[in-house]
Each structure stands twice: as structure tokens, then as C-alpha cells.
Amino acid sequence: xxxxxxxxxxxxxxGFLYALVAxxxxxxxxxxxxxxxxxxxxxxxxxxxxxxxxxxFGLDPLVAIVPVGLAMxxxxxxxxxxxxxxxxxxxxxxxIFATIGLLxxxxxxxxxxxxxxxxxxxxxxxxxxxxxxxxxxxxxxxVPILIGALLALVLFLALYLLIDRTEFGLALQATAEDRxxxxxxxxxxxxxxxxxxxxxxxxxxxxxxxxxxxxxxxxQVGFPFTxxxxxxxxxxxxxxxxxxxxxxxxxxxxxxxxxxxxEPAFKDAFVFASYILIGLCRPQGLFGRF
Amino acid sequence: xxxxxxxxxxxxxxxxxxxxxSQTVPAANVQEVLVGELLxxxxxxxxxxxxxxxxxxxxxxxVNNDYPDLTVPxxxxxxxxxxxxATLKLVVRDDQSRGDLARTLAEQLITVNKIxxxxxxxxxxxxxxxxxVVESFGIPMSCHPCASPTLTEKGLQWFWRTGPNDxxxxxxVFTFLREWREQGGPTDLKTIxxxxxxxxxxxxxxxxxxxxxxxxxxxxxxDLTTKTGATTLASEVQRLQAANPDVLxxxxxxxxxxxxxxxxxxxxxxxxxxxxxNGAYSDQTWLEAQKKTxxxxxxxxxxxxxxxxxxxxxxxxxxxxIYKKYSRGQNMxxxxxxxxxGMLWMADTINRAKSVEPAALAKAASETNMGPEQLxxxxxxxxxxxxxxxxxxxxxxxxxxxxxxxxxIWPWDLAKRANFKVxxxxxxxxxxxxxxxxxx
Numbered sequence: 001x002x003x004x005x006x007x008x009x010x011x012x013x014x015g016f017l018y019a020l021v022a023x024x025x026x027x028x029x030x031x032x033x034x035x036x037x038x039x040x041x042x043x044x045x046x047x048x049x050x051x052x053x054x055x056x057f058g059l060d061p062l063v064a065i066v067p068v069g070l071a072m073x074x075x076x077x078x079x080x081x082x083x084x085x086x087x088x089x090x091x092x093x094x095x096i097f098a099t100i101g102l103l104x105x106x107x108x109x110x111x112x113x114x115x116x117x118x119x120x121x122x123x124x125x126x127x128x129x130x131x132x133x134x135x136x137x138x139x140x141x142x143v144p145i146l147i148g149a150l151l152a153l154v155l156f157l158a159l160y161l162l163i164d165r166t167e168f169g170l171a172l173q174a175t176a177e178d179r180x181x182x183x184x185x186x187x188x189x190x191x192x193x194x195x196x197x198x199x200x201x202x203x204x205x206x207x208x209x210x211x212x213x214x215x216x217x218x219x220q221v222g223f224p225f226t227x228x229x230x231x232x233x234x235x236x237x238x239x240x241x242x243x244x245x246x247x248x249x250x251x252x253x254x255x256x257x258x259x260x261x262x263e264p265a266f267k268d269a270f271v272f273a274s275y276i277l278i279g280l281c282r283p284q285g286l287f288g289r290f
Numbered sequence: 291x292x293x294x295x296x297x298x299x300x301x302x303x304x305x306x307x308x309x310x311x312s313q314t315v316p317a318a319n320v321q322e323v324l325v326g327e328l329l330x331x332x333x334x335x336x337x338x339x340x341x342x343x344x345x346x347x348x349x350x351x352x353v354n355n356d357y358p359d360l361t362v363p364x365x366x367x368x369x370x371x372x373x374x375x376a377t378l379k380l381v382v383r384d385d386q387s388r389g390d391l392a393r394t395l396a397e398q399l400i401t402v403n404k405i406x407x408x409x410x411x412x413x414x415x416x417x418x419x420x421x422x423v424v425e426s427f428g429i430p431m432s433c434h435p436c437a438s439p440t441l442t443e444k445g446l447q448w449f450w451r452t453g454p455n456d457x458x459x460x461x462x463v464f465t466f467l468r469e470w471r472e473q474g475g476p477t478d479l480k481t482i483x484x485x486x487x488x489x490x491x492x493x494x495x496x497x498x499x500x501x502x503x504x505x506x507x508x509x510x511x512x513d514l515t516t517k518t519g520a521t522t523l524a525s526e527v528q529r530l531q532a533a534n535p536d537v538l539x540x541x542x543x544x545x546x547x548x549x550x551x552x553x554x555x556x557x558x559x560x561x562x563x564x565x566x567x568n569g570a571y572s573d574q575t576w577l578e579a580q581k582k583t584x585x586x587x588x589x590x591x592x593x594x595x596x597x598x599x600x601x602x603x604x605x606x607x608x609x610x611x612i613y614k615k616y617s618r619g620q621n622m623x624x625x626x627x628x629x630x631x632g633m634l635w636m637a638d639t640i641n642r643a644k645s646v647e648p649a650a651l652a653k654a655a656s657e658t659n660m661g662p663e664q665l666x667x668x669x670x671x672x673x674x675x676x677x678x679x680x681x682x683x684x685x686x687x688x689x690x691x692x693x694x695x696x697x698x699i700w701p702w703d704l705a706k707r708a709n710f711k712v713x714x715x716x717x718x719x720x721x722x723x724x725x726x727x728x729x730x
Binding site for chain 2: 003014111117122130142214216218225256268
């Protein structure tokens, strides 16, 4: 029983980290319905940003989330204005190929600048806490990941309030729903899309800065997270911020529990099997609307 | 109508002549020897690919420039003397760590770039995919750091490997564990768990370890295969902790190894011995990172050379200086050493063949009998068996000490020279945290 409980707790902890990665995609793909296959590369840039600020200026990644987030917001807006705005006018397939191209451009640029070496952070607040646990009912909860989870919760709450409780958020939703109608009431869709791309890039880069404490930093690090993030956003329901959070927790728990009792090599297969099963009953995702 | 057979015969003669002309390249006409370097420079295995590229550039530099004091093949003098001073030119291609692309690029290198030798791909899985292509075209191919035994067990005519395979190297680890008992080591090591990733390299290691473990007196209590590119290994660590083996045989790449370390630390679990085989243990950046955390202290693993002793060799030091010109100042790791050793053998073979004709190259390759004094690595030499595997390639066992460096602990004669006391049992997490870190 303790084994199962521990697996569930481990899964929930990882789920929060996955949620952190998926939150940026919720805006760009889930809400604005634009495809971005370079999402993992934004994560990778956030990780490299945190690593670089740590080794160059001794800045802790928990502090580095501010400059990294701001820089990536600017990059997100720039990418929308220079690339995606034009691509958006074409076929959806154009978006797929444009962002795949962006994926390779960003990944190979990172190889050129940083090489493909693995980089590791040490002596940060969270790495110094590694091994520290809270013990509840015979189950241990890792303190560093718990802090990461709390940060994920704060980000989700902030995003929820921004999207659902502010005029800006309502304008964003209106743009996603009907661009022409939004224009009639004075909303500038291009600006909304640019802000959405900026926010999406900034949020996933902040996630990257936190994840850099737990994972090796290298140019290809984003891919496994991106695959999971896509499944999470679709599973949670497009545009649903709460749905994304719950889906991320579900994915974490499915991975963790199945790995305890079944062959761990297939842990992602179980995640996608769950997605297919839920998709059969609720094609719109757990909290999505048609 | 009578002209038809005549035209066909003339056409056939021309075609035959064309084929002959394309295959036979007289030495006098060769200005450049083209070696295809097919590597994973981007994608999942890019960190390996870049080391192999730096190694290739080092060999290109050694062959094409005069290093009078360098006692490795083609060190002194410029170019290939056997080919009238022709130079070595690498034709580098990136397969993005993808087997399908590697196959296409191998065909292009042979048919479009007209390479004389293909070196690559650096990973056993993708190498096994391009082997049939190269075999069908009939040009020499080599992959020196590839360790999967299957690569040389297929009866291929055109593939050579100077490096040891996993059978040799994993056997080194288990021979050490078995003989250690007789040499004053612990006698209570009874159980082992295998913890490997899911690709060809890891699975080859797993199969060999599963076969050798009972022969070395170990009971396999858990055999876990994990996904390459895993984002968490917490559940796997839970299972390992529950099985509580004395020895953990771990074959994982650096990202997964660091995830394992984080999850094992969180669980407070450490077996008496962590034995590895390549993967993170061969990655210089992982080893360097461990110096900041003491994370690698006590880990032991197989290596193709006694890396702590080989640095005393003058040729190693000189080659390392050349390597650092290309590697942004990084020292050669053991993967780079394997690759450089193999590519210098290739250069020597081309020189001895005095031709770039495939048959002449194959003959020279098979006639290789290179002594250890010409190598920068601790092989007993280079001489091929009938499968084209270097039968003189050897394995050693090393352990990471508190100084963060690898020290030779087997074979016993080299261990005596290295004079290192084996760390046992593997230090716990608290001890690692409190001890001074070599990099701080």
C-alpha cells in the first residue's frame, strides 16, 4: 500500500512539473488554436538561460526566472510578428511546417552556441535542497520538487485570473473565438496573438528555468516534454487552464503507478493509451467544450 | 536488325569499362583520400557525435600536417607517403541521430561524393542500419566506438572495428567482481539488479550482464528496462529500493543517469556497488559535473583503457593538445580516444594499401598487425579476427575516486601501478554532501 501511495505522490509531483511545461502551450495551442512544435525549444532556451545566468553571474534560477521570462516574452512576440503572423494567413499545415522549421533553427542554434554537451546546475537553492524530504503517513515528499510544484500552482492561478477575470483575458478569448467579431468591438487581434505568443514563450521558459535544477541542460532536452505537453493540453481540453493542470497530474500519476507494477519502458505508452481511452468518451478532453 | 547485337555489345563494353574505371583508382591520380564521416551531430546523440567529429578533425590534422615527434601512424610527415603525399579529407554529414537519414546519407556519400572509406555512425543502432548499404556498394567501413557485438557477428566483408565490444568490456566488470573476492574484496556481494535503457546499446549490455552475472556468483533480483528520454525514474528507484540488490548494474545515458541520481537521493537509496558500462560513465561532461557534487564517487565501470595511466604516455599528451584545438579546450574522453585510435589505424591502412581501391584497402586492413607502442590507448595492439573485430582490444575496470577522476582497479597489474584503494561500499548521499567537492 505504501508503495502505491508513494507512487501516487511521486506522480503528482512530476505532474506539477509537467503542468509547468504545458501551461505555455495552453495559451498558444489550447486557447489561440495555433500550432507550435517549437514549444520544447522555448523550454530548452529557458533552461539554457537559467544555466548561463547561474554560471556567469551566479544568479539562482529562482531569481533568473524574471530576466529569462522577460527575454522569452520578447522573443515570443518577435516570432509571432516576423513569422507566425504571415504563416497564420495560410493553411494550418503551413503553421506545422513553419514551427518545425523553427524547432530545428532554435535547436541547431543552441548546438552552435553551446555545443551538445550536457550541462548541470549545482549550488542553487533547489539543488542544495536535493535529498530533503517531508514525511507524511510513511510517504516521503521531495522538498525541491514540492517548491517547483508550488511555483506551478502560482503560475496556473495567475494565468487563470488573467484569462478568466480580466478584460485582457476576455479580449484574448474573444479573439480566439471570432476574430472579426472581436475587431468590431475594438480589439486588435494581431496584438492579442502577439501577446499570447509572448506569454506562452515566457511561461514555458520560466518552467525551463525551474526544471534546469532537476534535469541535464542540452539542446535536445525539450522533445520528451513537448510530446507530453501536447497530450496534456489535448487531454485537459483545449483552452481549459484547470483542465491542463488536472490532466498534467493525471499523466504524472499514470506514468508513476504503471512504472511500479508494469514494464517502465512503456510508461509513455500507458499515458497515450489513457488519452485514447478518455478521447473515446470525451473527444473534447476532460474540461473542453465543443 | 544485325546492328542491334553490335550496339548492345558495345554498350555493355562501355558500361563494364565505366564500372572498372569508377572502381579502380590508381595511386598516382589520388590527390585527396575522401573519408565519409557520418555522425549524429544533432538530435539525441549529438553529444557523442561532436566528440567523434573533434576526433576526426584531430586525425585529419595529424595526417595532413607534420608532427615529427608524434609516435602514432602518419604523425611525422605530411599526407599519405604511400599515396604520393595525398591528403586526408573528411566529408562530414549529420544524420540528426536518425537511422533512416543515416541510410540515405550513406548512399549519397558513396554514390555522389565518391568517398573511399566510410567512418561512422558512432552509435551501434544506426551503424547496424547503414551496414547493409555499405556492404552492397563494397567499400570499407568502420565504427570504432560502437560496442554492440552484433556489428561484427554478421559475417560482413567490409566492416572493421578496432575498439572492444560490449562482451569484452562487460566481461571485465564481472571478472573484476568475481576475482575481487579472492583479492581481499567483500565476500557478501550476492545479488544484482540490471537497470538499462531500451535501445540496442543498452539492451546488448543487459543481455551480456544477464548471462555473466550468474557465472560470477550473482543472483539477478530485478531486471528493469527504462525508456530512453525518460523524464522521471522515481518509480523505477522505488522498485530497485524494494529489491535492494547488493550491486546495481546501470547502463543509462547522461540525462537519465542524472535523473536516477536525483530520484535515488530523494529516496535515500544507495546500493553497495554501482557498476556501469559506458553511457554516462564515458561522458566527459557528466564526469566533470560530478566533481561539484561528489555524485560519481565510488561508481565503477568498464573502460577501454586505463585512463589514469595513459596520460603518462607522451603521444597521448601531444594528441590531446591537438584534440583541444577542436574541442574548445576539452580533454579527450575515452570515446574520443577510441575513435582517434581507430581512425589512425584507418589512415595507416590506406597508406599501406598504396591505393584507394576497395579490394586493396580490405587486404591491407586484414593484414594489420599494429603494436601497442603506436597507440594512444591501452589495447595490446590491432589485429583482426575473421569477423574483423580487433582481437587485441582490451577492457579495464576503473572507479571514480573522491577526486572525481577515474582510477584503474582491474586488471590487477595495472591496478597495482595505479595504486588506488577501491572505495567500498559506495558512499551514501550524506557522506557525498559533507565531503569536500573536487571542483569547489
